Amino acid sequence: MYVFDNNVYPSACQFKDGLAKAFPHLVRSGLYFSICDHVYLFLSACVTFFTEFHSHCSCLSxxxxxxxxxxxxxxxxxxxxxxxxxxxxxxxxxxxxxxxxxxxxxxxxxxxxxxxxxxxxxxxxxxxxxxxxxxxxxxxxxxxxxxxxxxxxxxxxxxxxxxxxxxxxxxxxxxxxxxLTGKRTVVRLTVRTDGEIKDPEFSSHLLMQLQEKLISAGMSENTTLSWRTQPDGQIFHLKD
Missing domain, CATH: 3.10.100.10 (Mannose-Binding Protein A, subunit A)
Structure with missing residues (x-):
C-alpha cells in the first residue's frame, strides 16, 4: 500500500541503460506513470513534449x-x-x-x-x-x-x-x-508523447509496460489490467 502526504512530480525523465522509460510518481489522487516517449521507440534522450493525454486503467469488476x-x-x-x-x-x-x-x-x-x-x-x-x-x-x-x-x-x-x-x-x-471478489483499483494515467496516441499497438504496449511496472512494485501477477474506454470509444483524451 502506498502512503503519501504531499504531491511529488519529477521534473526530469529517469533512464536505465540510456533508454527512455516510464517512471512512476505518487500524488494525492493516485499513482501516476509519465511516459518519456513512445513506449516502443527507444531513444537516448527525452523528446519535446507538446501533447498530453490522460486515461484510466482498471480491473474488470x-x-x-x-x-x-x-x-x-x-x-x-x-x-x-x-x-x-x-x-x-x-x-x-x-x-x-x-x-x-x-x-x-x-x-x-x-x-x-x-x-x-x-x-x-x-x-x-x-x-x-x-x-x-x-x-x-x-x-x-x-x-x-x-x-x-x-x-x-x-x-x-x-x-x-x-x-x-x-x-x-x-x-x-x-x-x-x-x-468479482478482490480489490478493484483505478489508476489514472498521464501520457506525454509525440507518437500516435490512437494506435492500438501504442495502447497495447503501454498497458503491458504498466503491468510490468506494477508487478515489480508488488502487484500480484494474477491481476488483470484493462483500459477503461470512454463513451466516445476512445481510450485517451487530450487534457485541457
Missing amino acids: HQYHFVNINLTWTDAQAYCRENYTDLATIDNMEEMKRLTESVDTGYTGEAWIGLKKGTSWRWQWSSGEGDTGYTNWETAATYNQNNGYNCVGMKDNGRWNNIDCSTQMKTGYFICYTV
Missing part, C-alpha cells in the same frame, strides 16, 4: 451469467437479485466484450439487461449506479424513442434495444452479474 428462463424484465431482475447480484450492468467496452463472450452459442434474439428508464425518464441501471455512461444502442433513434418501451434487451450482436418491460422474451433469456 463483473462476472456475467446467461440465464435461459422466460421472464418479464421485473421478474428477471428479482431472479438475478435472489441468485446473483442484479441484472447485468455494463460499465465499459471491456465488460461488454466479456458479456458477449459469456453468451450461449445457441442464443438468438434478445436478452434482458439491467437498463431501464427511471422516474426522471433517464436510462438507469437496475443496480442503482445512476445514469449510464457507456452505451451500445442499435441506433440513436432507439435511445431517443418515447414509446413506452422502458426496458432494454441486448441482441445477439451485442446491440441494445428498448422493449416493453412486461414482455416475456420469446427466446427466454436474460443476463445477471455478480461482483
Whole structure:
C-alpha cells in the first residue's frame, strides 16, 4: 500500500541503460506513470513534449451469467437479485466484450439487461449506479424513442434495444452479474508523447509496460489490467 502526504512530480525523465522509460510518481489522487516517449521507440534522450493525454486503467469488476428462463424484465431482475447480484450492468467496452463472450452459442434474439428508464425518464441501471455512461444502442433513434418501451434487451450482436418491460422474451433469456471478489483499483494515467496516441499497438504496449511496472512494485501477477474506454470509444483524451 502506498502512503503519501504531499504531491511529488519529477521534473526530469529517469533512464536505465540510456533508454527512455516510464517512471512512476505518487500524488494525492493516485499513482501516476509519465511516459518519456513512445513506449516502443527507444531513444537516448527525452523528446519535446507538446501533447498530453490522460486515461484510466482498471480491473474488470463483473462476472456475467446467461440465464435461459422466460421472464418479464421485473421478474428477471428479482431472479438475478435472489441468485446473483442484479441484472447485468455494463460499465465499459471491456465488460461488454466479456458479456458477449459469456453468451450461449445457441442464443438468438434478445436478452434482458439491467437498463431501464427511471422516474426522471433517464436510462438507469437496475443496480442503482445512476445514469449510464457507456452505451451500445442499435441506433440513436432507439435511445431517443418515447414509446413506452422502458426496458432494454441486448441482441445477439451485442446491440441494445428498448422493449416493453412486461414482455416475456420469446427466446427466454436474460443476463445477471455478480461482483468479482478482490480489490478493484483505478489508476489514472498521464501520457506525454509525440507518437500516435490512437494506435492500438501504442495502447497495447503501454498497458503491458504498466503491468510490468506494477508487478515489480508488488502487484500480484494474477491481476488483470484493462483500459477503461470512454463513451466516445476512445481510450485517451487530450487534457485541457
